[in-house]
Amino acid sequence: MTSHPPTARVLCSMEPAPYGRLLTAGEPLVFHCNKYNYWLQQTLLLDRSLGMREVMVDAAAASAHSLVSRGSDELGLTTPEERLRLASDTFAQFGFGTLDLTRITTSGGEAVTPTSHFGQCLVDERGSFQEPQNLFDAGYAAGAAAAAYGLPAGSFGAEILACHSVGDPEGRVALSRRDPPADFFLSHGEGVGNEIAPPPPNADTNVDELGILEALSGLDFSGNEEGLIHRFGVMLTLQFGSYLNRVVYEFVHRMVDRAGMIEPAEALLVEAGHRCGFHTLGGVMTSPEWDAVVRPQCRNEDDWIHGIVAVINALGYGTWRVEELTEDRLVVRAYDGYESRGYKALFGRASRPTDYLVQGGAAGLFNLIRVGKIADRPILDDAFYETVLNAPESARTELATCESMGDDYTSLVVTRGE
Amino acid sequence: MDAPDTLESLFPGNIGKLRIARLILFLGMPELAGMDRSAPLTPAVAERLKQGALELDRAMGRAR
Numbered sequence A: 001m002t003s004h005p006p007t008a009r010v011l012c013s014m015e016p017a018p019y020g021r022l023l024t025a026g027e028p029l030v031f032h033c034n035k036y037n038y039w040l041q042q043t044l045l046l047d048r049s050l051g052m053r054e055v056m057v058d059a060a061a062a063s064a065h066s067l068v069s070r071g072s073d074e075l076g077l078t079t080p081e082e083r084l085r086l087a088s089d090t091f092a093q094f095g096f097g098t099l100d101l102t103r104i105t106t107s108g109g110e111a112v113t114p115t116s117h118f119g120q121c122l123v124d125e126r127g128s129f130q131e132p133q134n135l136f137d138a139g140y141a142a143g144a145a146a147a148a149y150g151l152p153a154g155s156f157g158a159e160i161l162a163c164h165s166v167g168d169p170e171g172r173v174a175l176s177r178r179d180p181p182a183d184f185f186l187s188h189g190e191g192v193g194n195e196i197a198p199p200p201p202n203a204d205t206n207v208d209e210l211g212i213l214e215a216l217s218g219l220d221f222s223g224n225e226e227g228l229i230h231r232f233g234v235m236l237t238l239q240f241g242s243y244l245n246r247v248v249y250e251f252v253h254r255m256v257d258r259a260g261m262i263e264p265a266e267a268l269l270v271e272a273g274h275r276c277g278f279h280t281l282g283g284v285m286t287s288p289e290w291d292a293v294v295r296p297q298c299r300n301e302d303d304w305i306h307g308i309v310a311v312i313n314a315l316g317y318g319t320w321r322v323e324e325l326t327e328d329r330l331v332v333r334a335y336d337g338y339e340s341r342g343y344k345a346l347f348g349r350a351s352r353p354t355d356y357l358v359q360g361g362a363a364g365l366f367n368l369i370r371v372g373k374i375a376d377r378p379i380l381d382d383a384f385y386e387t388v389l390n391a392p393e394s395a396r397t398e399l400a401t402c403e404s405m406g407d408d409y410t411s412l413v414v415t416r417g418e
Numbered sequence B: 001m002d003a004p005d006t007l008e009s010l011f012p013g014n015i016g017k018l019r020i021a022r023l024i025l026f027l028g029m030p031e032l033a034g035m036d037r038s039a040p041l042t043p044a045v046a047e048r049l050k051q052g053a054l055e056l057d058r059a060m061g062r063a064r
Helices: A034-044 A052-075 A080-093 A135-148 A209-216 A241-256 A262-285 A288-293 A301-312 A338-347 A356-371 A382-390 B013-027 B030-034 B043-059
Strands: A014-017 A021-024 A027-033 A097-100 A108-116 A156-162 A171-177 A229-231 A234-240 A319-325 A329-335 A396-401 A410-415
Touching: A027 A034, A027 A052, A027 A241, A027 A262, A027 A338, A034 A052, A034 A234, A034 A241, A034 A262, A052 A080, A052 A135, A052 A156, A052 A234, A052 A241, A080 A097, A080 A135, A097 A135, A108 A135, A135 A156, A135 A171, A209 A288, A209 A301, A234 A241, A234 A262, A241 A262, A241 A338, A262 A288, A262 A301, A262 A356, A262 A382, A262 B013, A262 B030, A301 A319, A301 A356, A329 A356, A338 A356, A356 A382, A356 A396, A356 A410, A382 B013, B013 B030, B013 B043
Parallel strands: none
Antiparallel strands: A014 A021, A021 A027, A027 A234, A097 A108, A108 A171, A156 A171, A229 A234, A319 A329, A329 A410, A396 A410
16 A cells, blocks of 8 residues: 555644744645746756755655654654654655655665656656656655654665656655764754744735635645645645755855855745746636635735735745835735744854745745736746746845844845836 | 847846856856856857757756
């Protein structure tokens, strides 16, 4: 058996944490779509000399090890079989696919993914990849196996044997013992926040944020029997914030030492966030759920911005508050975002802004509403994306403040182009 | 005689600027960041960028 139906899965409880965060077994979670996962991963892998493939595998192992270890304690799971099932069921529940760990022993073995978000959902219909994309799957299997057998996080090496993304019928990962275990970084868990309560939602709107949050809390975001989450016209994952932060900031740190490379690298990280905002938030704003819950409250274009900010506040990104909104400018305060929380936990106070995802996401939502006229229901394809981004009035975001640099909140200033 | 290639002609608009950013990382050419987008490229640089763009599409699973 490789997958349990959603209703029979062994899972840790999902805990809404303060200020809009999502936690399970101490791990911060955020919704991310296949578009973001694709553009982020392709950015991280651009410079082969950075060694990011290994970092991505190890980061996934660290997050999985943390979740399975703490989750097993929480649920009272004592045998490796029970713990491996928790790992497989969580993988499916979070939209990563189906993961068969039944052939894993304390000395290793082969993990199989009959379905895989990273193997199957990143692939553009125009082609397939030259190299396997299931790096997250490989690391997750290695970290989960180590936790299941009560071993340190770096106890298993993972070698990718097959992946859908290069044309194989399934993903396969060979796990073998590292003896001694690799000197391994660990998940940063919840991260470090400011513990500053956000102000109430902006009152200058017809949108009822609390009502929207209540309505969204009733939606089911479980992976289906293939362990995939089809929602809002994209494939969603409930991704580990600790994984994302480790791979992004490791990439940034490795780039800083290379003359002239950090600026384009950061621009691409922001663009991945812009793609995320464009496709996921665009999918939300053209969904039946939006039509049922939010659209009836919207009497003008500004209400669309307030409405989508309310939705963002249900996705694990912390709490956003609209501080200023005009035809040409949007200022958002972002409290307790996973990026700054993770950066501070990993490296302490930052010397430059670190919140790339929200920087791109804020421009993405502004461009969708103000420039792309999402209310007219355009088709959210690559051609539309390029048209909006190439438009002279296309907006961009500057970070006026950033929590990781010691500020009380991250201030996103979105300005329409000339 | 055709006009010489420029960064703007090869990679137009904001999408083109992002594509150049990818090529900077992919090809290890930070010097592209400071170049005038309308300045003529040498045939060798233009050819390297065209070839690099094709290789990049293949690496990203987007080759037609």
